[in-house]
Amino acid sequence: MQRYKHVAVIGIDGMGGFNRLAPTPCMDKIFENGAYTFNALSMDPTISAENWGGMLIGCDPAVHRLTNGYISSHPYTNNELPSLFKRIREKNPEAYLASAVNWNPINIGIAEDGIGVDKRTADNDTLVTEEVLDCIKNKPVFLFVQLDEVDGAGHHFGYGTQGHLDRITEIDALVGKMYDAYVKAGIIDDTLFICIADHGGYGHGHGGWTDTEKYIFLGVSGRGVKKGHIDYAVTKDISAIVLYALGIDIPLYSSSGYSSQVPGGIFEDYDREYMKPEIKVPAPHRETEAFDAPGGLGEIFGDRIKLCMFFDSSSADETKNFIAEETGNVKFYSNGVRGETAEFGATGAYRINGIDFSRSFSLSFWLLADADLDGRICVLGNKSPENGKHQEKGFNILLRNHSVMVQLGCGDDDTDTVTAFGADGFSGWVNVIVSFDYEDSEVRTVIDFDTVHTDTVDSKYLESISEGGDFVIGDDLYLSFNKSRNLIFRMDDLIMFEGVLSRTDIEKLKKYYE
Numbered sequence: 001m002q003r004y005k006h007v008a009v010i011g012i013d014g015m016g017g018f019n020r021l022a023p024t025p026c027m028d029k030i031f032e033n034g035a036y037t038f039n040a041l042s043m044d045p046t047i048s049a050e051n052w053g054g055m056l057i058g059c060d061p062a063v064h065r066l067t068n069g070y071i072s073s074h075p076y077t078n079n080e081l082p083s084l085f086k087r088i089r090e091k092n093p094e095a096y097l098a099s100a101v102n103w104n105p106i107n108i109g110i111a112e113d114g115i116g117v118d119k120r121t122a123d124n125d126t127l128v129t130e131e132v133l134d135c136i137k138n139k140p141v142f143l144f145v146q147l148d149e150v151d152g153a154g155h156h157f158g159y160g161t162q163g164h165l166d167r168i169t170e171i172d173a174l175v176g177k178m179y180d181a182y183v184k185a186g187i188i189d190d191t192l193f194i195c196i197a198d199h200g201g202y203g204h205g206h207g208g209w210t211d212t213e214k215y216i217f218l219g220v221s222g223r224g225v226k227k228g229h230i231d232y233a234v235t236k237d238i239s240a241i242v243l244y245a246l247g248i249d250i251p252l253y254s255s256s257g258y259s260s261q262v263p264g265g266i267f268e269d270y271d272r273e274y275m276k277p278e279i280k281v282p283a284p285h286r287e288t289e290a291f292d293a294p295g296g297l298g299e300i301f302g303d304r305i306k307l308c309m310f311f312d313s314s315s316a317d318e319t320k321n322f323i324a325e326e327t328g329n330v331k332f333y334s335n336g337v338r339g340e341t342a343e344f345g346a347t348g349a350y351r352i353n354g355i356d357f358s359r360s361f362s363l364s365f366w367l368l369a370d371a372d373l374d375g376r377i378c379v380l381g382n383k384s385p386e387n388g389k390h391q392e393k394g395f396n397i398l399l400r401n402h403s404v405m406v407q408l409g410c411g412d413d414d415t416d417t418v419t420a421f422g423a424d425g426f427s428g429w430v431n432v433i434v435s436f437d438y439e440d441s442e443v444r445t446v447i448d449f450d451t452v453h454t455d456t457v458d459s460k461y462l463e464s465i466s467e468g469g470d471f472v473i474g475d476d477l478y479l480s481f482n483k484s485r486n487l488i489f490r491m492d493d494l495i496m497f498e499g500v501l502s503r504t505d506i507e508k509l510k511k512y513y514e
């Protein structure tokens with residue numbers, strides 16, 4: 001039985017349940033006779049791709065395996081677990097389906113191509129809303145919207161701060177316009193109108209499992225929706241809610257497959273029992289030891305450390321030697337190796353001027369990218385690995401699925417050293433140490449404080465490093481390599497040491513991170 005002719009899911013990225021603290025006159029009115037909760041749950045990790053993917057596909061992140069980096073550059077093609085768009089399309093070949101987003105990776109890596117979804121993307125939420133109003137004129141059977149600026153404000157000002165709450169109030173007005181457009185189109189009586197956040201935040205980041213990160217708002221309004229409180233609900237339940245509303249069979253629950261369910265408290269006539277999943281509470285993450293505190297890196301290595309960035313909601317260099325200039329938007333997440341971590345690549349990078357590379361030095365950093373990573377990510381360096389530019393003077397460190405590559409240019413040619421990960425390839429957080437030894441003309445790469453790979457290189461390459469450009473973290477020198485390929489990755493704790501790290505130094509560093 002088709003209960004509604006139209007369903008709209010309006011997603012507000014990074015709102016969590018913070019709208020309870022902000023004036024939201026439009027949403028208040030839309031849901032005053034509907035069902036809602038400020039305590040629906042995001043899924044672990046409390047990150048966008050994992051949760052928008054969960055909503056549209058109807059399963060856990062461990063099942064769909066989508067991440068911010070992955071969906072930025074890989075079209076969604078999983079036929080075993082199709083998105084809502086595809087499930088609706090299969091039942092209704094003529095339906096007008098639309099997805100209007102600010103964060104374009106959703107339209108690349110979650111909504112399938114080739115099934116007639118009207119995909120719209122715009123750079124700010126006001127322009128997205130213009131697109132949405134245009135879509136509503138076509139009386140969509142299913143409309144999905146993602147607004148991104150509330151999350152941007154959370155990363156920038158801090159979640160729950162006035163800057164974040166003010167943006168929620170601004171976005172509330174846009175949601176009101178969308179609702180009014182359904183009224184104007186004469187279809188509101190036949191529309192199930194849903195608002196949901198993908199996650200909240202804590203400090204300047206999210207990704208962890210604190211209350212303000214995991215609890216989110218879910219509001220459902222429509223003819224016949226029970227007025228009052230929604231029971232236990234998880235982001236992934238959006239899929240089942242939409243299918244039920246449109247009268248499409250909900251696939252059977254499977255903890256290793258489709259596991260979206262209709263929460264209690266929304267529909268009068270829904271009586272299937274809700275199976276509460278067991279949630280494994282992620283281990284709390286360790287905070288970063290202060291640089292100068294006992295046991296901190298400053299105490300362990302003294303002034304051998306020339307640059308030290310913890311990426312704890314900040315671009316600060318703990319040694320205070322350098323200032324990083326941000327381009328784009330480097331976002332912080334709360335589930336780092338220590339404290340928070342920064343997301344780099346297509347969306348943001350840092351540039352540091354004035355680092356002296358004229359003597360032997362070492363770099364240590366932690367990387368997190370996708371197991372399915374194909375191609376190469378430019379992690380950092382002071383030149384570009386781009387074709388036609390890679391022989392320029394300087395160095396780059398590149399991450400590939402099965403290896404770390406150090407590329408050195410001397411002006412007219414270049415050389416590479418490649419260090420393989422174990423047989424399993426890249427998986428989870430990996431520590432990388434690279435020492436550039438000018439005395440012995442060697443590049444030494446250490447993976448997870450263990451696998452060591454040493455390559456002898458012509459001294460002309462090492463001597464050219466100091467003639468490269470600014471030190472860029474998160475992309476190439478021209479801030480274009482990752483950007484042009486939509487590549488995203490996360491890094492934690494970037495440390496530059498004077499000289500080559502000895503085995504004893506590496507053991508000390510390993511102990512620090514244990």
Ligand SMILES: [Zn+2]
Binds near residue numbers: 014049151
């Ligand atoms: Zn998000």
